[in-house]
Amino acid sequence: MDGTGLARRIIDTSAATAADIRGRTGTAPCLATVLVGEDPASVTYVRMKRARCEKAGIRSRHVALPASISTSALTEKITELSDDPAVHGILLQHPVGRHIDERAAFEAIAPDKDVDGVTTHSFAAMSFGLPGFVSCTPGGIMRLLDEYGVEPAGKHAVVVGRSPILGKPAGMLLLGRNATVTYCHSHTSGLSDIVRQADILVAAVGRPHFITGADIKPGAVVVDAGYHPGNVGDVDHASARDRAALITPVPGGVGPMTIAVLLAQTVEAAGRQLGVN
Amino acid sequence: MDGTGLARRIIDTSAATAADIRGRTGTAPCLATVLVGEDPASVTYVRMKRARCEKAGIRSRHVALPASISTSALTEKITELSDDPAVHGILLQHPVGRHIDERAAFEAIAPDKDVDGVTTHSFAAMSFGLPGFVSCTPGGIMRLLDEYGVEPAGKHAVVVGRSPILGKPAGMLLLGRNATVTYCHSHTSGLSDIVRQADILVAAVGRPHFITGADIKPGAVVVDAGYHPGNVGDVDHASARDRAALITPVPGGVGPMTIAVLLAQTVEAAGRQLGVN
Numbered sequence: 001m002d003g004t005g006l007a008r009r010i011i012d013t014s015a016a017t018a019a020d021i022r023g024r025t026g027t028a029p030c031l032a033t034v035l036v037g038e039d040p041a042s043v044t045y046v047r048m049k050r051a052r053c054e055k056a057g058i059r060s061r062h063v064a065l066p067a068s069i070s071t072s073a074l075t076e077k078i079t080e081l082s083d084d085p086a087v088h089g090i091l092l093q094h095p096v097g098r099h100i101d102e103r104a105a106f107e108a109i110a111p112d113k114d115v116d117g118v119t120t121h122s123f124a125a126m127s128f129g130l131p132g133f134v135s136c137t138p139g140g141i142m143r144l145l146d147e148y149g150v151e152p153a154g155k156h157a158v159v160v161g162r163s164p165i166l167g168k169p170a171g172m173l174l175l176g177r178n179a180t181v182t183y184c185h186s187h188t189s190g191l192s193d194i195v196r197q198a199d200i201l202v203a204a205v206g207r208p209h210f211i212t213g214a215d216i217k218p219g220a221v222v223v224d225a226g227y228h229p230g231n232v233g234d235v236d237h238a239s240a241r242d243r244a245a246l247i248t249p250v251p252g253g254v255g256p257m258t259i260a261v262l263l264a265q266t267v268e269a270a271g272r273q274l275g276v277n
Numbered sequence: 278m279d280g281t282g283l284a285r286r287i288i289d290t291s292a293a294t295a296a297d298i299r300g301r302t303g304t305a306p307c308l309a310t311v312l313v314g315e316d317p318a319s320v321t322y323v324r325m326k327r328a329r330c331e332k333a334g335i336r337s338r339h340v341a342l343p344a345s346i347s348t349s350a351l352t353e354k355i356t357e358l359s360d361d362p363a364v365h366g367i368l369l370q371h372p373v374g375r376h377i378d379e380r381a382a383f384e385a386i387a388p389d390k391d392v393d394g395v396t397t398h399s400f401a402a403m404s405f406g407l408p409g410f411v412s413c414t415p416g417g418i419m420r421l422l423d424e425y426g427v428e429p430a431g432k433h434a435v436v437v438g439r440s441p442i443l444g445k446p447a448g449m450l451l452l453g454r455n456a457t458v459t460y461c462h463s464h465t466s467g468l469s470d471i472v473r474q475a476d477i478l479v480a481a482v483g484r485p486h487f488i489t490g491a492d493i494k495p496g497a498v499v500v501d502a503g504y505h506p507g508n509v510g511d512v513d514h515a516s517a518r519d520r521a522a523l524i525t526p527v528p529g530g531v532g533p534m535t536i537a538v539l540l541a542q543t544v545e546a547a548g549r550q551l552g553v554n
Contacts, residue, residue: 103407123404124397128441130380154466162452164405171460175439178464180471183448187455189431194457 007256029270037067082110088270089115115265138170140257153178161204203234213239284533292333306547314344359387365547366392392542415447417534430455438481480511490516
């Protein structure tokens, strides 16, 4: 399942909508990117996201904060952005450092600007099928499945991983589409036996080559949401690709979809806030 | 797994705490019960909850509203209760009638008064292990498991049903306790095969005798959250009890626990709001 082409189309559509919004209101959509500290991977991710925004006609306002910032100073800064009518979406780059209460920082993002889908409000909305923004990676996964005609209803979807912005919302979105959903994680016993039942497997465990071909049910749809240095995912592609009916590559699978959904949701947020819909 | 004795102990503890709060502040904990229409089962449930409150030294303020009430009038009434410092907890009896947006009504309950655990805020808190109130039936199930020494970690828990205040939060609480969790529902294919894998089975599907003994893994822990006329649960006890290591009866299993958790959370909410902790 190639994410690159689909992501490009979503970004093109977002760019067209961004241009339309700018034409009608005089204001371009604006994403605030908040980066705490100077972790090299985070710096790269944020730079990449900002570059994609710019290309799509989305302004970005970068807020670089010292690694030593306190939780209260960080939440205050994010609250300012939430209250600023010139900012339509807010991205707080994860992780923020261990001394910071990341949840408190996420919760300072106003729900209508939570274009990265990280607040508890967005999670509950995904879980209950209510209007709201989706977490970008799970949202990208759902779009990929739709693109490739994978119907989740009645299928057994196994999600390996249960993080608040990846595994948990991915499972809830699949459940909302009527898949039977199993959450596996580090405490799961008999993991291989469960993974082997998956018609749709979402690997979101954050360990390189954690899932191998022997664990994959022949004909399964395999979504690899992992990314590790050296273009390695959570799935061992060499052994998995012959068993899977469909599989996402790393890179070029889920990764580009994440950014595409971020851009699409930023434009959607701007349109709503600027009264263009 | 008998819920009656445990529920009585929880209620006794809540009554002692309620008396303490009243003694120290001059104010008894107060639960507002909101009933829309006159559905006989709902009338009975609310009457029972109010009677238990009264016995435990918790005041109840009953708000009876016509079945014809609009969503906006209902949410306005609930918002009033959320803003009223004399009310410490709010229970909106489900269901409220098809013409009403029940979700909007639930969301009008302030999170710190959501002692029935029905808001999206409470759901996300349960899902992410954050402070907050639990949905009463799932919370009661977890207390029952603890009482009987059932450790969820590493077990495969299968939840049949995915309603916002029963199945979904029950699964999230079990996941938070490190169970591997599978959600099944009306679209699940091969349901029996999946249910037969359950070390812990939560039947929350709302169909009488939907699960029979043949579906139960020998030695499983079976929690029946269903209740149907004639003291019938979602599980066929006659065939299930010989296979299960532990099973909740209907009545006297999950039912009394639901009310006990409601009372415990009301007292907790009052203590917090009145500054007694």
